[in-house]
Amino acid sequence: xxxxxxxxxxxxxxxxxxxxxxxxxxxxxxxxxxxxxxxxxxxxxxxxxxxxxxxxxxxxxxxxxxxxxxxxxxxxxxxxxxxxxxxxxxxxxxxxxxxxxxxxxxxxxxxxxxxxxxxxxxxxxxxxxxxxxxxxxxxxxxxxxxxxxxxxxxxxxxxxxxxxxxxxxxxxxxxxxxxxxxxxxxxxxxxxxxxxxxxxxxxxxxxxxxxxxxxxxxxxxxxxxxxxxxxxxxxxxxxxx
Amino acid sequence: xxxxxxxxxxxxxxxxxxxxxxxxxxxxxxxxxxxxxxxxxxxxxxxxxxxxxxxxxxxxxxxxxxxxxxxxxxxxxxxxxxxxxxxxxxxxxxxxxxxxxxxxxxxxxxxxxxxxxxxxxxxxxxxxxxxxxxxxxxxxxxxxxxxxxxxxxxxxxxxxxxxxxxxxxxxxxxxxxxxxxxxxxxxxxxxxxxxxxxxxxxxxxxxxxxxxxxxxxxxxxxxxxxxxxxxxxxxxxxxxxxxxx
Numbered sequence: 001x002x003x004x005x006x007x008x009x010x011x012x013x014x015x016x017x018x019x020x021x022x023x024x025x026x027x028x029x030x031x032x033x034x035x036x037x038x039x040x041x042x043x044x045x046x047x048x049x050x051x052x053x054x055x056x057x058x059x060x061x062x063x064x065x066x067x068x069x070x071x072x073x074x075x076x077x078x079x080x081x082x083x084x085x086x087x088x089x090x091x092x093x094x095x096x097x098x099x100x101x102x103x104x105x106x107x108x109x110x111x112x113x114x115x116x117x118x119x120x121x122x123x124x125x126x127x128x129x130x131x132x133x134x135x136x137x138x139x140x141x142x143x144x145x146x147x148x149x150x151x152x153x154x155x156x157x158x159x160x161x162x163x164x165x166x167x168x169x170x171x172x173x174x175x176x177x178x179x180x181x182x183x184x185x186x187x188x189x190x191x192x193x194x195x196x197x198x199x200x201x202x203x204x205x206x207x208x209x210x211x212x213x214x215x216x217x218x219x220x221x222x223x224x225x226x227x228x229x230x231x232x233x234x235x236x237x238x239x240x241x
Numbered sequence: 242x243x244x245x246x247x248x249x250x251x252x253x254x255x256x257x258x259x260x261x262x263x264x265x266x267x268x269x270x271x272x273x274x275x276x277x278x279x280x281x282x283x284x285x286x287x288x289x290x291x292x293x294x295x296x297x298x299x300x301x302x303x304x305x306x307x308x309x310x311x312x313x314x315x316x317x318x319x320x321x322x323x324x325x326x327x328x329x330x331x332x333x334x335x336x337x338x339x340x341x342x343x344x345x346x347x348x349x350x351x352x353x354x355x356x357x358x359x360x361x362x363x364x365x366x367x368x369x370x371x372x373x374x375x376x377x378x379x380x381x382x383x384x385x386x387x388x389x390x391x392x393x394x395x396x397x398x399x400x401x402x403x404x405x406x407x408x409x410x411x412x413x414x415x416x417x418x419x420x421x422x423x424x425x426x427x428x429x430x431x432x433x434x435x436x437x438x439x440x441x442x443x444x445x446x447x448x449x450x451x452x453x454x455x456x457x458x459x460x461x462x463x464x465x466x467x468x469x470x471x472x473x474x475x476x477x478x479x480x481x482x483x484x485x486x
Contacts, residue, residue: 001409007264015283022271033268036262166248
């Protein structure tokens with residue numbers, strides 16, 4: 001079968017999912033497959049969408065376990081953090097005990113990734129609009145790092161992330177690093193805009209570590225499923241840890 | 242890479258997935274389509290195919306067409322032939338026209354994609370292979386006869402289930418296809434139902450071995466999606482449909 005090495009379940013918050021799948025298969029080695037369920041986050045980030053998505057994640061995780069997934073990722077940093085970051089380890093552990101496979105949460109994947117990379121001061125680039133800057137700042141602080149800068153692309157909502165040209169991630173990362181030279185990490189927030197191809201470029205040209213939501217999710221899922229080889233092309237995280 | 246591009250620079254195809262979870266479909270999609278054609282997905286809560294499930298999925302499919310249009314799809318294709326035709330065989334084209342008018346984006350569906358594929362290939366006598374239990378055979382036979390207007394000459398059931406489709410080995414489709422053709426050598430077309438199991442590697446070998454046409458749900462959907470959005474590349478290795486039409 002396609003996923004003969006590992007089958008990774010991912011509960012994908014955007015109601016329409018496009019970029020994640022495309023970039024997932026650029027990153028993973030042959031023999032790793034993705035089981036995907038789309039959730040309920042659409043044009044706006046609302047508590048109702050977060051609650052609905054979380055509840056559907058739990059149902060999807062059960063289905064994925066029944067289908068033979070090796071690990072399930074509860075996707076969506078905002079969805080995860082809406083439950084309280086301190087509650088996430090317990091939520092994952094309890095669900096794992098119930099369905100009999102490993103469960104990880106996007107937020108915890110990202111937190112662990114930054115710990116591995118030794119991140120202290122982070123700048124976050126996102127695409128959800130400047131009105132979400134404070135939320136992104138707080139999300140990083142909740143993960144135990146100092147958030148020294150946040151910037152957003154403008155003109156895209158979650159449903160439009162597939163329309164973001166592939167050069168945007170590098171441009172906004174460069175701008176942020178220029179404005180906040182003390183940053184030791186660029187966080188490309190959200191797993192649903194094109195970012196995978198610029199991780200190495202940002203690390204090399206800007207002299208920082210990159211923690212990208214999708215990279216962290218896929219990295220943690222692979223390692224949890226026992227796929228441990230270094231992977232080149234997508235940052236230090238995949239090469240060294 | 243061209244850094245000014247988006248992943249779906251040539252075409253972005255919105256597709257409603259008639260399954261709670263999708264695994265095989267996107268893998269095979271990206272094996273078939275050329276670079277620059279992307280897949281936007283919404284999964285549907287089709288559990289045990291109960292009447293209620295199908296009804297619910299039908300309604301969500303329609304809602305999804307609006308969502309995909311807002312997300313910028315160039316074409317929306319509603320998946321799940323049983324869902325597409327659940328309001329009656331003669332309702333499909335009307336629904337697509339109505340939605341197209343409402344959302345301002347081209348529409349198609351799995352059922353129409355397969356109609357167009359059978360027509361392009363000139364199919365008349367069809368043997369069907371599906372991965373499910375034998376209790377689905379009458380449904381498949383009826384669909385070939387009544388919806389597609391073709392002669393069903395046989396149906397072979399693989400004996401699996403929706404939840405287990407991702408675990409089927411790639412060799413299953415080839416083995417079952419050969420068995421179906423040996424049992425029904427009068428068929429001019431071998432049809433693999435359901436786009437969520439590993440089938441595409443069996444297409445070309447079976448066409449070459451038996452001198453027939455092979456249609457699979459996913460191949461027909463990908464072909465329809467590309468041709469409707471102006472992606473006219475002739476694609477090799479996955480059957481006559483993609484290489485000649």
